Structures are given as structure tokens and as C-alpha cells.
């Protein structure tokens with residue numbers, strides 16, 4: 309391990325990672341946090357480049373670039389973590405003040421009262437704190453069974469702790485004779501850790517980017533884009549799972565089939581855009597009547613379905629009636645017009661041996677009965693063999 313070689317390697321890697329992440333960011337600007345992470349690696353690259361040419365730079369300039377480089381890289385990494393999790397960004401005043409103070413002190417310990425040890429302590433201070441804060445932020449955000457966050461938080465946390473603990477290592481260096489094997493070995497470990505941390509944090513960043521894109525694709529594949537509830541395919545899959553769970557635990561599982569009344573007339577009167585507004589607001593209203601675990605899907609056009617895990621027939625009928633009354637009492641809006649809307653609802657209970665298709669068929673039959681009986685009604689189909 310040769311320190312100058314490791315430093316050159318780290319500088320080249322930082323520049324390469326910055327270029328790659330910048331390209332990824334250019335094509336995925338909507339990924340939260342990615343822009344900050346590009347800035348973080350850019351700052352690390354400037355720091356790495358300054359180490360390579362520091363022999364040819366005035367000492368004070370190389371100190372300023374190095375101190376600011378580490379601190380800005382860590383702060384941008386922290387901002388990236390918060391943005392990724394959708395958290396509010398902090399006021400930049402605190403970080404700016406901390407970075408300016410550290411750089412000013414480093415300049416003082418370069419020209420006013422030269423003290424390399426003090427400069428070394430300072431260089432890890434702001435960086436260490438912000439890398440650790442990044443790890444804590446990601447951990448607090450909930451790992452959500454996402455391994456990418458574990459890796460990122462672990463790497464960033466380790467690097468932050470290492471930056472803060474470096475002074476202890478430097479204590480060993482000062483204890484050892486300057487230029488001794490020990491001092492050289494520790495400075496090699498410092499360079500090696502920076503190189504490994506750089507690669508691992510870059511890897512973590514790409515994993516998080518991938519996680520975001522995967523989640524987005526899954527959302528697109530499973531959700532109805534107009535109303536943001538599950539589409540038919542995803543809803544049927546979830547209902548099948550819920551049925552097998554209900555059969556195993558012997559809990560009730562009512563299914564509601566919902567169909568807006570005379571929706572064609574709404575479209576004809578208010579246009580397709582007006583109809584779309586009604587569909588969106590209807591879903592928002594329906595969700596006011598549901599619990600967190602209830603699942604709603606759009607089966608097509610103006611047809612929806614809801615299943616209510618762990619509810620019984622009476623409970624389901626009460627929910628359906630509440631929903632029906634709410635929709636009737638609250639005209640939906642499009643372009644400042646109030647559009648009166650009603651809904652017909654059929655309720656069926658899952659029975660032994662049911663599949664998603666069969667229970668939905670019965671709920672649908674009940675819903676058609678509600679249409680036949682005058683619309684704006686709830687009909688419940690009797691279930692002969694409960695679960």
C-alpha cells in the first residue's frame with residue numbers, strides 16, 4: 309500500500325463516480341436526493357484533485373480546498389439522504405456557519421499559528437458529523453425491508469465515525485516518530501479507508517437510485533393512474549391473498565362492488581374531463597369511509613371494488629351505507645360546477661372455496677340488484693357457507 313498511489317486512485321475513482329452519477333441524474337432528475345449526491349461526489353473529486361496537486365499549490369489554498377471539500381461533500385450527502393426520504397431540508401445557515409468556521413480556523417492553524425495536528429482534527433469534524441447524521445436519517449426513515457438503505461447507512465455511518473476518530477489515530481502518529489513505519493502505516497489506512505468508503509457510498513447511491521426506480525415501476529404496474537387505487541390485476545392478486553389468509557385465520561372478508569349511477573350521462577353532460585374529476589373525487593370520498601387495512605381497486609370504467617379484512621357482514625353493510633350516503637350528500641366538483649353523483653353497492657361475504665373472481669361475481673350480482681331496485685342503494689347477498 310503506497311499512500312500517493314491510493315490518493316491518486318481515490319481521486320480518479322471520485323471523478324469517475326461523479327461522472328457516472330451525473331449521467332444517471334441527467335436521465336433521472338426526478339429521483340429525490342440524487343442531485344445532492346452528485347454534488348457530494350463532485351466536492352469529493354475536487355478534494356481528491358487538490359490532494360494530487362497540493363505540491364504545486366500554495367499551502368493555504370490546498371488547506372481551504374481540503375477542509376471545505378470534505379465538509380461540503382458530507383453536508384450534500386446529508387441533504388441527499390433527507391431529500392430521498394422526502395424530509396424537509398434544513399436551513400443551510402447552520403452548515404454554512406460551521407463550514408466557514410472550520411475553514412477559517414484551518415487557515416489560522418496554517419498561517420497564524422501553524423499546527424498540522426489541529427488542522428487534521430478540524431478536517432474530520434464537520435464531515436464526520438454530517439456523514440453520521442446521514443446514516444441516522446436513513447435509519448430513522450425506516451429501512452422498509454430495503455437492503456440498499458442498510459448498505460448506504462452502514463457505509464456512511466462507518467465513514468463518519470472514522471472521520472471523527474481519526475484524531476485518535478493521529479495521536480498514535482504523533483506518538484510515533486515522524487516518518488516511522490507506524491506513522492506511514494496509519495496514513496496508508498486513512499487513504500485506504502477513504503478509497504473504500506468512496507466506492508461503497510457510490511455503490512449505495514446507485515442501489516438507492518435503483519430502489520427508487522423499481523418502486524416507481526411497481527407503482528406504475530399496480531396502480532390506476534387516474535384514481536391512484538389498485539388496478540384490476542393488482543386488486544385481484546391482493547384479494548386472492550386476503551381470501552387465503554381469511555380462510556386460514558377464519559376471519560370474515562366482505563367484498564363491496566361499487567358502480568357510479570348514470571355515469572354515461574355525467575360524461576355526456578360534463579365531458580370526459582368532468583367524468584374523470586368525478587372518478588377521482590369519488591375515490592377520495594370513499595377512502596374517508598375506509599380503515600387503513602381496507603383495499604380499494606378500480607376494476608374498469610366507473611366500477612370499483614373494496615375488500616374489508618377482518619370485518620363481518622353487518623360491518624360491511626354499515627360501511628357501504630355510510631359511503632353511499634356520503635356520496636349522495638356531497639356533490640362532486642368539476643370546473644366550479646357541482647355534479648350530483650350517486651353510487652350503487654353490492655356486498656358479498658367470502659365463503660369457503662371462494663376465489664377473487666367468484667366472490668366478486670356475487671358482489672357484482674348484488675350491485676346489479678341495487679341498480680334494478682332503483683340505484684343509489686346497498687344490496688347484500690346472503691352467503692350460505694361462511695368461511
Ligand SMILES: Nc1nc2c(ncn2[C@@H]2O[C@H](COP(=O)(O)OP(=O)(O)OP(=O)(O)O)[C@@H](O)[C@H]2O)c(=O)[nH]1
Nearest residue numbers: 567568569570571572573575580581583584609610
Ligand atoms: N370520464 C371517464 N369515463 C369513463 C372512463 N371509463 C369508462 N367511462 C365511461 O363510463 C360510462 C359507463 O356507462 P354505462 O356502463 O352505460 O353505465 P352508467 O351510465 O353508469 O349506467 P348505470 O351503471 O346503469 O347506472 C361510459 O360512458 C364510459 O365511456 C374513464 O376513465 N373516464
